[in-house]
Amino acid sequence: MTQAELADGLTCQATISNLEINGVLPNFDILEGLTRRLSLTVVDILTTRLVTNPLILLQHQLDDECYGKVQTGLKKISRPSQDNFFERQQYDYLCASSSFHDGLIEDANFHCDQMINVPEKQRVWFHYALANTIKAEIWQQKDDLFKAGVCFDSVIDIIKKHPYTDPSFSMTSYIRIYQALAEHFLLVGNVDEAIRHLNKAFSILKQKNSIWHFGELMMIQAQVYYEKKMYGAQEKMISAVQELYKILKSPQLARMLDKLEA
Template sequence: MNIQRFIDARKDQGLSQSELAEGICTQATLSRFENNGHIPNLKILIKLCNRINLPLSELFPKVGVKYSEVVEKMNKAEFFLITSKYERAEALITSIDISQIEDTQLVLRYHYLNGFIMIFQEKLIMDISFTFDQILLEEEKIDTVIFRLLAYTGIGMVYSREGDLIKAEFYFNKVLEKIYNYPAKNMEDTWRVLNIVFQCGVFYAKIDELDISDALLHYAVNICSDNHVTYYLARAAIQLAKNAIVKKEANDKILELIYDARAYSKINRNDIALTELRDLEAFVLEKKPSEE
């Protein structure tokens, strides 16, 4: 039992042993638990935990999963990556010692997360490519396909950032050959597919293939709707609005996309997207009739 977790929670609440024990048990009972590991009656322990807002389950050791702590960190890092909290994602990933992990899927997941964090922090292209090469050099298997597609997407994004659109398109095309038929098996897979489809949509907008971009972005919206996921809805709607501006579509249609994206952004508390949408709306509203 993780008694230190209990002690830390008590101290975080600013309670002494006698204050916590009052009305539940004797201070001596609590002292024997904290100092000597003598576990009290379960009913008493539950009451003590409730008083310090500590789930009882947090005191029990995790069993059966060798890399449970690593998986938990990766889960949080992937969520932070999706929600654009890149510094928090980086802090979690850098705390993982990859040399101690033997599970291939976890190793590939680590490199995928690390590579995308590096992209959004604008690291050097050589370092990012080396990170994704750790995935691509692994033997291709059915359960590792999604990580290969993410690696291709990441490399395409970096070449696009560097202005080498021919090389970027080479990698994005490799992704499009397979992503439509990829069977997402769980919510994490769905997030990854959304990441890929959205980034492809952004790239094809950049090279003025707006019909392809729109199709990909609408596909992303459908995935979100089918799986009740909101994190990419705002980003897809923003890019669709940008595409509509380039195509000089009617202001009403553009503003509808902007208002949809704003609603999604508010749900997700995405301040970055809200700022971008404010600027987009101002740009659209300032257009003269002759410019529409």
């Protein structure tokens, strides 16, 4: 077996899909030791399979908050068949998340329903949790906190069964889930529960550096200070976020700051 053939086997979609379906989401860090011992570069591995899978590339763009690029990329590919249920749900998640962040709420709602209505035997728990998270945020935008709460109850049940483990390819998505939960519990006045989910998100960031998400979580922490009438701490936190935004202009962080000023 040549090194190229081995790299192809390590990164074949069947292997990765099987890992993901069973809750083990691979991180490129896992492959680093293998590539080093086999005298392979990351390019050697990526060019065999991963680079040819547009959904994986679009997921990276989604994690980088390049929602317009994700929308453009999705228009160039067809929705996977029902037989390929993992990639079909991955496609719907990319559609739902990018649409939601671009303000295309009905499109996002449609693709969330597609994931939620998948037969239980074919359901990918990770995408099901993300679908319910986005669905809950849509209900919140419509001021229906009860239905949002029902969706978030499903999310909490799922992440209790599948807690974040490191290394994980899903760090960004887990942070999105905990961030959404923290914001929801602030909306319904349950500050202690908001803090609990916020702390979980911060604990993930201690393992993986992410300036964008750190700023977004700091904004939620500022809201917590406001609810606790700690106005001085809130003001300092917001000032820190504004300085952070000057370094790295996250689209989501910009929206949070604009909402604050409004």
